[in-house]
Amino acid sequence: MTAEKEVKLLxxxxxxxxxxxxxxxxxxxxEYEYFEENLRNKSELLLKSNxxxxxxxxxxxxxxxxxxxxxxxxxxxxxxxxVGPSIVPSDPFDAAMARFWSHYVDDKWFPSxxxxxxxxxxxxxxxxxxxxxxxxxxxxxxxxxxxxxxxxFGGETIGFLDIALGSYLVWIKAGxxxxxxxxxxxxxxxxxxxxxxxxxxxxxxxxxxxxxxVDFAKKIQAKxxxxxxxxx
Amino acid sequence: MASDDVKLIGAxxxxxxxxxxxxxxxxxxEYEFLEEKFGSKSELLLKSNxxxxxxxxxxxxxxxxxxxxxxxxxxxxxxxxHSILPSDPYHRAVARFWGHYIDDKWFPAxxxxxRAPTDEAKKEAxxxxxxxxxxxxxxxxKSGAGKPFFGGDTIGYIDIALGCNLGWLxxxxxxxxxxxxxxxxxxxxxxxxxxxxxxxxxKCVMPETDKLxxxxxxxxxxxxxxxxx
Numbered sequence: 001m002t003a004e005k006e007v008k009l010l011x012x013x014x015x016x017x018x019x020x021x022x023x024x025x026x027x028x029x030x031e032y033e034y035f036e037e038n039l040r041n042k043s044e045l046l047l048k049s050n051x052x053x054x055x056x057x058x059x060x061x062x063x064x065x066x067x068x069x070x071x072x073x074x075x076x077x078x079x080x081x082x083v084g085p086s087i088v089p090s091d092p093f094d095a096a097m098a099r100f101w102s103h104y105v106d107d108k109w110f111p112s113x114x115x116x117x118x119x120x121x122x123x124x125x126x127x128x129x130x131x132x133x134x135x136x137x138x139x140x141x142x143x144x145x146x147x148x149x150x151x152x153f154g155g156e157t158i159g160f161l162d163i164a165l166g167s168y169l170v171w172i173k174a175g176x177x178x179x180x181x182x183x184x185x186x187x188x189x190x191x192x193x194x195x196x197x198x199x200x201x202x203x204x205x206x207x208x209x210x211x212x213x214v215d216f217a218k219k220i221q222a223k224x225x226x227x228x229x230x231x232x
Numbered sequence: 233m234a235s236d237d238v239k240l241i242g243a244x245x246x247x248x249x250x251x252x253x254x255x256x257x258x259x260x261x262e263y264e265f266l267e268e269k270f271g272s273k274s275e276l277l278l279k280s281n282x283x284x285x286x287x288x289x290x291x292x293x294x295x296x297x298x299x300x301x302x303x304x305x306x307x308x309x310x311x312x313x314h315s316i317l318p319s320d321p322y323h324r325a326v327a328r329f330w331g332h333y334i335d336d337k338w339f340p341a342x343x344x345x346x347r348a349p350t351d352e353a354k355k356e357a358x359x360x361x362x363x364x365x366x367x368x369x370x371x372x373x374k375s376g377a378g379k380p381f382f383g384g385d386t387i388g389y390i391d392i393a394l395g396c397n398l399g400w401l402x403x404x405x406x407x408x409x410x411x412x413x414x415x416x417x418x419x420x421x422x423x424x425x426x427x428x429x430x431x432x433x434x435k436c437v438m439p440e441t442d443k444l445x446x447x448x449x450x451x452x453x454x455x456x457x458x459x460x461x
Contacts, residue, residue, distance in 0.1 A: 052333060052337075052367060061322070064322055066322070066325045066326075066329075067329055068328070068329055068332055071325050071328045071329055071332065072325070074324075074325070074328065075321055075322070075324070075325040078321035078324060078325075079321045092306050092309035092310040093292075093295055093297070093306070093310075095305070095306070095309065096297045096302050096303070096305070096306040099299070099302045099305065100297070100298055100299055100302055103299055103302065104283060138282075138283055
């Protein structure tokens, strides 16, 4: 009874990793208490809940912490398995494919997009964007097979890989505003997918405003261009 | 279905390759092991893992599955019998977390010791290895509850994720003269390492420490020579 209410999420409003957890919780209709962290002054709760990495997101369910965004997503799918859509495919091979491509997103895509965010000039950001688009090419090619002709990587509904990649869309849109580049210009499958994902009710409800992320990105830029303080 | 054609592309020295081998052994699944030749990649590997071109790759009924821990999860889901991941969602999340940590931080620190460009970097890598072992000792204490393995009475996900690195850990100890698995620091892990290495699903696929030392020395000589890659 109270178990259902004992869900907390420690996060940062602009973090794609935190957005992943929010999407999963929303898909399952789970109510939770959200705590916004300040990375320069991490809460006791965060440091206690994630002593290894000291990072967000952290899901705390009945006092027990779960860390790492896609592990949190799998946990949410496991615990609330009877509720809402299935996030991880039930077929072992499809599940392995979803996990593989999600791993690729974090392993290859995230660092490539980081270069876009950190690019010091508009030109640097454009160059980095082109590289990041190239990193998405394998996913563009994998889309048809993974989606089995439907709108999402997960098929009819948003699934594991949709969440893994889709969580970045707000940053991609912010990047488009800053650079003037159309990110999915040469990636038609992903372009169509992104439109569907962005329009999904659950996604609309949890995504931050693109303009807010643009402002945030500019602030980070300003910090990078000035003498760097010691980082985490 | 379970006796569908199962192949594993790998190499004897790779800890990542050991993981699916242990998992398949635990499930009693027969498979064909296709050893890659060092220094070259087979057509089958390039075709089966075009994204990373790395081992291990499991081929089940011709379908490729890549990334060692993803393969282990696949094996756990595709075949019944010995459970590798815990059934409880929280313990599954904990197991996945430590598997991630081992690959993300701990093993790179271990392999980073010999590659460290400065003494400072070497010291940091060594500290990271010890810190990781300390974390894992605590995990074993908490989840093991007096049992021999992270998985309890039997080998589980964390056992496989960590245990596959024992060969290289011992080789690093021989090469550096430092003892990482130290009874005075991590007594449970020392005991665990012995039991894990002796397990029938493991001992046939664990490479000999001396052979790994030889391999490491060969690699070092090769990469210290004028680059031909």
